[in-house]
Structure formats: structure tokens, C-alpha cells
Amino acid sequence: MANFNNETYEALVDDLLNDAFYLEGASRRGTIAKIRQYAEVIVRKILDIPRKTKVTLGDKRIIAKIEEKNNPLLSDAIKVINKMGSKCTHTQLTREITPEDIEAVINSLFNLYAYLLIDYFEKYEFGKNLEAVRQFSILPPIIRYLTLDYLYGKYPDNIMIIDKLSLALLKALNKEAAIQWIEERKEKLIITPSITKEAEEDIIKKAGKEFGLLIISTAPNMYNLCVERINLVAEDISKNGKLYIDFESAIDYYKESGPISGETPEIEEFNSIMDFLYLGRKSYSELS
Template sequence: MKNFNNKEYKCLVTDLIGDAFYTETSFRGKISTIRQYAEVIVRKLLDIEPSKHLTLGQENIRSKIKNLPNHEYIEAAIAIIRTKGNLSTHTQYLDNLSLEDFEDIVDNLFNMLSFPLINYFEKYEFGSRDDVLLSFSLLPPIIRYKVLNFLYQKNPCNLSVIDKLVLAIVKAFSVFEATKWIEERKDTLIKMKTISEKAFNAMLETVGIEIAMDIQKGLPSSMYHLCKEKISQIGLSIDIKGHLYSDFESALPYYKANGILNNDNLETKEFNDIMDFLYLGRKEKLQKISIDRNPYIVMNFIS
């Protein structure tokens, strides 16, 4: 990007994330702050320089958003954040803003944060690079779910998307929801092989036909059976060990250790830039002190 530089927004985003998620302020204040953060995300998406005035309702900004790929997805999220954000800032609105309002805003904020990855993976096919998949897996499950669910709707034949989407559903929601998802698509999934023709041909060139055939024979007979196995394995692991990470704060140390890709090509630079932005302003979780069902209310942190 020519005009938007992640580093220039570090202080601002750190303040906004802190006020929205790490402090005991009112829901009115948190929602108003998330509206400001949404403006930063729009600046990122449209590559707008810091000195340019921007609000979510500007006609020229809305027109530029309409030119983005998959613009309907981001427009819907912005509309909700803008509407509730306006309520939180205007003094004529006298009613309380609730936890439910806050959770709705956060959900749509996550839609906005998933948007650059959605467009990235439509440009560079999901599953084509192992290092990108590894780094992507170090995002919070809900972000992964939103990205993968969108990609699946656009291309339900991508085996890597199906594989990772089922795992994301387990981790973001439950084994029950993941099982329900595959059972609803059983007739389709049971007809799908667990390795694509392209991947099998690549394996042929690497290991030869005999080993490739042996590997193929050792795989589950269909994507349905593969998904069932993975749901069972991951569900059992979560039951025994709990979630390794469930939000940006608990995922951050894993991302810093293993998620930044070492390559100079444009595809890698674009991915690293998106991931850096998504983690901008986040702090590593030390101890969650909230007893609320929402993990984004009050936390203890270390830098």
C-alpha cells in the first residue's frame, strides 16, 4: 500500500483497542471507540493517507467501498457499526447500550477484520501454500471461521477450505455445530475425495506412483469421513487440554513466534501486511479476570 502504513497507526490503534476491550468503560464508550477503529480499517482497505478526512458515512467513501471485491460483505458490517456507533455518540439517544449491543458490534468488527483475508484468498488460492496456512491457523477461530465460511460459499469444492472450516467451527463454536455442518452436506462430501487431482499429481512428481498410491489408500475414503475423524480428534483434544487460544490476545504469542513469513515476494508481503494489521494494538493475555461470558470486557495484560 502506498498511503496506509501500519506502523503510523500503531499508537492510535493501541489506544482504541485498549479502550474498547481492555478497560472497564461503559458499553456506550466501547461501541463509540469501535466505530473509530472501523474508520481505521476502512482507511486500510481503501489505502487512504492519514491527513485525509474520513467518516463511515461519507458519500465518496461509500462509493469507493462499492468498488471493492465482495463489497456487500463489508458494507453490511459497516452499516451496523455506523448505526450503533452513532447511537453511542449522539446525546439525543438516552437509553442504555447493552452487552448484546456490544457483542453485535464486535461480531461485525470481526467481519470487517476478516474482509482483507477474504479478498487475499480469492486472489491467491486458499491451500496453495503451507506456510500461509500455518500462519492463518494462528488467528482466533472466529476470524478463521468467518473467512473460510465466505470462501466456502463462493467455492464449495476447495478441499482445503472444507478441511479448515470444519476445524474452525469446532474451535469457534462446538463439536455439535461442526457435526451438524457436515451432516447437512453429507451427500456432497461423501462424493469428494480427500486429495485433489492437482495435489495428487504434485505428489506423484515428488515421491513416485507407488508411494503416492499407498498414501492415497491410507487416507479416509471421502471428505465426509475425513471431517468426521478430525472433528472427533480436535473435540477430544479440547476436552482434555482446553483451547490453546481463542482470541487475538491469547493467539498473539504464537503468531509472533511462528506466524510471520520469511519471503520477499509480493504474495508474502501482502499476507504479512494483513496479519500485522490484524494484530496491531493487541496485547498478550496474562490472566483473564472477567467472569462475564464475553471475553472482551476486562482483562489483565502484559505487553
């Protein structure tokens, strides 16, 4: 992005997220007001707006540019955050702010995060860069689910999206939700091969025809593969628990992994998005 630089907003995002999520005794009203300010930073990144240009969520020019993106996940999230954020910033709303108000705003914030990734993977096919998929998999399950659920609606034949979406459902919700998702799409998944034609040819070439076909036959379609993977991962979670469920428990894994290697525009953009998503987040060890 030519105009937006993560480092420029590091101090501001640190303050906003600290006051929204880490400040002991913060009010719900104050939390929503800070999320609204933070959303303005996210909009700057989405629209690549220079630092000196004023941005407010209710500005007609900003709304018009958001609508041009033609993404309901994005536009609806902005509407919710702006509406509640404005009410919590001004003095007309005198009633108590409820847990449901907070939940609606945070869910909309998660949708903004997901949009950044959706926009990226609409430009660069999900699954083509396996390093990017690996880094993506370090994100909190709810962010992965929101992203992949939207992408699946547009690219229902992408087997990497199918695989990762079923696992994200397992980790964001539970095994029952993941299995239900698979069963509802059983007919479609059964006729969807579990590997691409190119990958099948590569396996046969490397392992020999007989052994290669044997490897492929263990999970010949996406239904079998997803059920198998869900059962294996669910068993591991049952024994060892989930590695992480939110940014605070995932950030150490992200820091350890580091950015993906390369200097192409595709890789630099991905690394920038990932760094932005973790900007201002603190690990549980820092909070204790």
C-alpha cells in the same frame, strides 16, 4: 498498499483498542464509540486511503467505495458500526446501551477483520501457500470461521477451505456444530476427493503405487477426512483444552511464529494484514 502503513496508526490503534477492550470500568457507550473510530482505521486499510485524507464511515464517498467492493459482509458491518457508533458518540441516544448492542458491534468488527482476509484470498487462492495457511490458523477461530465460510460459498470445491472450515467450526463453536455442517453436505463431500490429482500422483510416485494407494484410501473423500479430523481434534481439545479462543490468547503464538518468509507482493501483503489484525492487541500476561 501504497498509501496505508501499519506503523503510522500504531499509537492510535493502541489507544483505541485499550479504551475499547482493556480499560477497566469502560462504559458500553464508550466502547462502541471507540470501535467506530477504530473501524475508520480499518476502512483506511481496506481502501488504501492516505493519512491526510479525512475518513468518516458515513461519508457518501466512503460508502460508495465500500459498495464498489460488492461484499455484503463488509457493507453490512460498516452500516451497523456507523449507526451504533454515531448514536453513542452524540447525545440523542439516552437509553442504556445493552450487551446486545455491544455484541452486534463486535460481531460487525469481526466481519471487517474477515473481509481483509477474504479480499486477500480472492486474489491469492487459499491453500496455495501453506505457510500462509499455517499463519492464518493462528488467528482466533471466529475470524477463521467467518473468512472460510464466505470463501466456501464462492469456492465450494477447494478442499483446503473445506478442511479448515470444519475445524474452525469445531474450535469457534463445538463438535456438534462441526459434525452437523459436515452431515448437511455429506453427498457433496463424498464425491469430493480428499487430495488433488497432483498430490495423489506425487504420493504414488514417492511411496510406490501399492503403498501410495493405501495411504490415499484411508480418507478417500472429504467427508471421511473431515469426520476423521474432527474426531481427532475434538478428542485432543477434550484432553488438553483449546490453545486459544481470542486475540489475547493467540497473540503470543503469533509473535512466536513470526511473519512468513519471502518478499513477493503476495507475501508482503499477507504479512501486513496479519500484523494489522494484531496491532494494539495485548496478551493475557500483559493484562494480568
